[in-house]
Amino acid sequence: MTARAFVEFIGVEKAFAGKPVLRGMDLAIGKGEILYIIGTSGVGKSVTIKHLVGFLPIDRGEIWFDGQRVDQLDERGFYPVRRRVGMVFQNATLFDAMTLTENVALPLRKHQGLGWKAALADARRRLAQVYLADFADRYPAELSDGMRKRAAIARTLTLAPEVVLFDEPTTGLDPVNARRIDRLIRELSRSLGVTAVVVSHDLPSIMAVADRVAFLYQGRVHALATPTALAASADPIVQQFIAGRSSGPMETPGF
Amino acid sequence: MSAAPSLPVRALAALGRPVVAAARATLELWGVLIGTLAGIIRSYGKGGRRPRGAVLAQMYAIGNRSLVFVAVTLGFIGMVMMYQACLQFSRAIGDLSQVGLQFLRLVVSDFGPTLTAMMLATRVGAGIAAEIGSMKVTEQLDALRMSGVLPIDYLLVPRFLASIVMTVALTILGAAIMYGAGGLTAWLSFGVNPRTFFDPAMVQPRHLALGLIKAVTYGAAIPIVSGFCGLRARGSSEGVGWATTAAVVGSSFAVIALDFALSVGALWLFGGDL
Amino acid sequence: MIGERTLTLLGARAIAVTREVGGIALMTGQVLRALLPPRLDGRELVRNLHRMGNRSLPIVALTAFFAGGLMVVQSAPFVKRLGATSLAGWAAGYAVLREIGPILIGLMFSGRVGANNTAELGTMTVTEQLDGLRALAIDPIRYLIVPRVLAMLIMLTALTIIGDLVALVGAAVVAYLVLDIDWRTMYFSFADNLTPHDFFHGVYKSVAFGAAIALTSCYFGVTVKGGAVGVGRAVNAAVVAAAVSIMLLDFFITYATA
Numbered sequence: 001m002t003a004r005a006f007v008e009f010i011g012v013e014k015a016f017a018g019k020p021v022l023r024g025m026d027l028a029i030g031k032g033e034i035l036y037i038i039g040t041s042g043v044g045k046s047v048t049i050k051h052l053v054g055f056l057p058i059d060r061g062e063i064w065f066d067g068q069r070v071d072q073l074d075e076r077g078f079y080p081v082r083r084r085v086g087m088v089f090q091n092a093t094l095f096d097a098m099t100l101t102e103n104v105a106l107p108l109r110k111h112q113g114l115g116w117k118a119a120l121a122d123a124r125r126r127l128a129q130v131y132l133a134d135f136a137d138r139y140p141a142e143l144s145d146g147m148r149k150r151a152a153i154a155r156t157l158t159l160a161p162e163v164v165l166f167d168e169p170t171t172g173l174d175p176v177n178a179r180r181i182d183r184l185i186r187e188l189s190r191s192l193g194v195t196a197v198v199v200s201h202d203l204p205s206i207m208a209v210a211d212r213v214a215f216l217y218q219g220r221v222h223a224l225a226t227p228t229a230l231a232a233s234a235d236p237i238v239q240q241f242i243a244g245r246s247s248g249p250m251e252t253p254g255f
Numbered sequence: 256m257s258a259a260p261s262l263p264v265r266a267l268a269a270l271g272r273p274v275v276a277a278a279r280a281t282l283e284l285w286g287v288l289i290g291t292l293a294g295i296i297r298s299y300g301k302g303g304r305r306p307r308g309a310v311l312a313q314m315y316a317i318g319n320r321s322l323v324f325v326a327v328t329l330g331f332i333g334m335v336m337m338y339q340a341c342l343q344f345s346r347a348i349g350d351l352s353q354v355g356l357q358f359l360r361l362v363v364s365d366f367g368p369t370l371t372a373m374m375l376a377t378r379v380g381a382g383i384a385a386e387i388g389s390m391k392v393t394e395q396l397d398a399l400r401m402s403g404v405l406p407i408d409y410l411l412v413p414r415f416l417a418s419i420v421m422t423v424a425l426t427i428l429g430a431a432i433m434y435g436a437g438g439l440t441a442w443l444s445f446g447v448n449p450r451t452f453f454d455p456a457m458v459q460p461r462h463l464a465l466g467l468i469k470a471v472t473y474g475a476a477i478p479i480v481s482g483f484c485g486l487r488a489r490g491s492s493e494g495v496g497w498a499t500t501a502a503v504v505g506s507s508f509a510v511i512a513l514d515f516a517l518s519v520g521a522l523w524l525f526g527g528d529l
Numbered sequence: 530m531i532g533e534r535t536l537t538l539l540g541a542r543a544i545a546v547t548r549e550v551g552g553i554a555l556m557t558g559q560v561l562r563a564l565l566p567p568r569l570d571g572r573e574l575v576r577n578l579h580r581m582g583n584r585s586l587p588i589v590a591l592t593a594f595f596a597g598g599l600m601v602v603q604s605a606p607f608v609k610r611l612g613a614t615s616l617a618g619w620a621a622g623y624a625v626l627r628e629i630g631p632i633l634i635g636l637m638f639s640g641r642v643g644a645n646n647t648a649e650l651g652t653m654t655v656t657e658q659l660d661g662l663r664a665l666a667i668d669p670i671r672y673l674i675v676p677r678v679l680a681m682l683i684m685l686t687a688l689t690i691i692g693d694l695v696a697l698v699g700a701a702v703v704a705y706l707v708l709d710i711d712w713r714t715m716y717f718s719f720a721d722n723l724t725p726h727d728f729f730h731g732v733y734k735s736v737a738f739g740a741a742i743a744l745t746s747c748y749f750g751v752t753v754k755g756g757a758v759g760v761g762r763a764v765n766a767a768v769v770a771a772a773v774s775i776m777l778l779d780f781f782i783t784y785a786t787a
Contacts, residue, residue, distance in 0.1 A: 053664060055660060055663070055664075075663075079666045079668075080666075082663070082664060082665070082666040083666045086664065086665075087664040089657055089660070089661060089664070091656070091657065093656065093657045093658050093660065093661035094658075094661070095653075095658055095661065096656070096658070106665070106667070107665045107666075107667065110665075110666075110667050110672075111665075111666065116572070155665070156664075156665070159665065159666065
């Protein structure tokens, strides 16, 4: 058995209602790196990370995490994986019937076995780390998108995951808040050694934060390189995406 | 300024608040009823604009799609009621000769209309509240008003008329199924002679009248209460959800309360005997 | 061809119903598995008990009062005609304890608590909060569903018991005000003739109804598809399914405990 990367996708295929989305995707992610998955809308970026935590089953291929094959696991089999691979959803998905503190305290109570009061105190501390101490007792509906995302990140971190998946963390945020999220992701990687897999099409984020970038096109990894190498690529399709041109060699289904 | 109000004052306020709210809600409910009746006069009187086929469309929505639901539920409950009634009669009087007559009276003048209406309250009431509520919340009602159409005329009047017609129709069907299922049970489980059971001469006109009046009243009440809840929907889809559940509970309760009121009224009218 | 189209519609409907029944059965299995051994979120259970009880007590009490009065109005004249006024209480009480009480209270509970529950769970599903729980390795069944199912079961049983009492009081009040039957006659009529078996017959039913309402409302809540409109449709479907379940269960329990 060859030594595998920390996270590895091998020949993954997935189709929805007969329409193929992933058509043989191969991707190896190293421990501790920040990998961005980029591409146009609908190309299968979110689908990829959802496969890793078992929210979607794959049609064909293999997915490996830390030397264990995970694509065949059932819902209960995925729970140990989800303790080590956290996911921050695109719309934060905080529990809207609870305050921020209660949101963050819930996994603490469930997984660290803390009592309610101790969990609340620990939650407050964690919210302070993401600069949300003043809003700890507010409900998600009262907060801005940026704040919700930060709270969601704090909540995901309560499980001390080794890998965190981010589904478009800066989409819809103003530039200032987007850069704050970027910084958070960088800090996570540097100080906690977290492996970050980020789905994004936010170019400034990509260039500033990514160690490597995987460019998805037509269901496969079309290009895999560091951000600077990618930006300097001669590939016309990559160039069209980076330059943000509406017309070019890229086929964009649905337009 | 003195300290917080004393306990008796606070208790009174706590009691009074729901009463005041209930009174206000009742007044608004009446307003919807009067408004709907006025809308009928407006639409069908001289020079009124009547949306073509609207009433028929609503009749289909209410009636056809509730048919199986009403038939199944009333059939089962009919069997159960007859079973309990037979048990009760054997225990109390020892003979089952009167069961048919009494059961018929109950089905025609009470349970037929009431249970049918309660089933319709859940199905139809929720639908009306959800439709009107989501239109209110997405400001489509305001858009209607801007084009010179009163929401009550356009939305509530057809549903009101359709509901009355279909409630009566479904009540007749439901009562027939309930009585038939009951008769089957009496025959199969207790050996009651079916001929004594299905004797058409047993039908008493005053029971029929009471049953019809109840069916019409329920048919009127359900859309009014549900429409009222829909019109009060606030906020977003969550508000529509609250409106829907309020409509179901409100319509069901209205049916029970009206049943009680009309039954007592009938009792008084018939001089203490049914 | 009318025949062909009706058959197709009926067939499609039958398949849909079968799928729902299957789904509910599956969820029941998951709930039961989480209960043996019982590992569920105690806090959530208490919170739901509180909410559901508070929310439905007033309407259940009012409904029960009127239901009791209604049964007296329906049965007492006939009983009086037979000269058996002392049986008036029993006649009404029998129907209330065994049938009318559990069914009406069940229907009201379904409308008030069941529909709300479906709407809540449905909204959580649509806004991906349920996925959020799964991503945190928290089992939605253990954390969300089981406490709600238990809470609804316990609450409906408790409410039915309370409602039965209120209904008997209502019957007595109405008998006095409308039919000139005094309290004592009614009280003795209840006490002498109504058996614990009558009472428990109704309680068994309320337990079954509670389970049915809980499972259908949770099922339709978590299987919502299609955004806010889907939530509305799920609430409607849940309430209708609960009503049908109540009637069917009533039938089976009546005959089973004959």
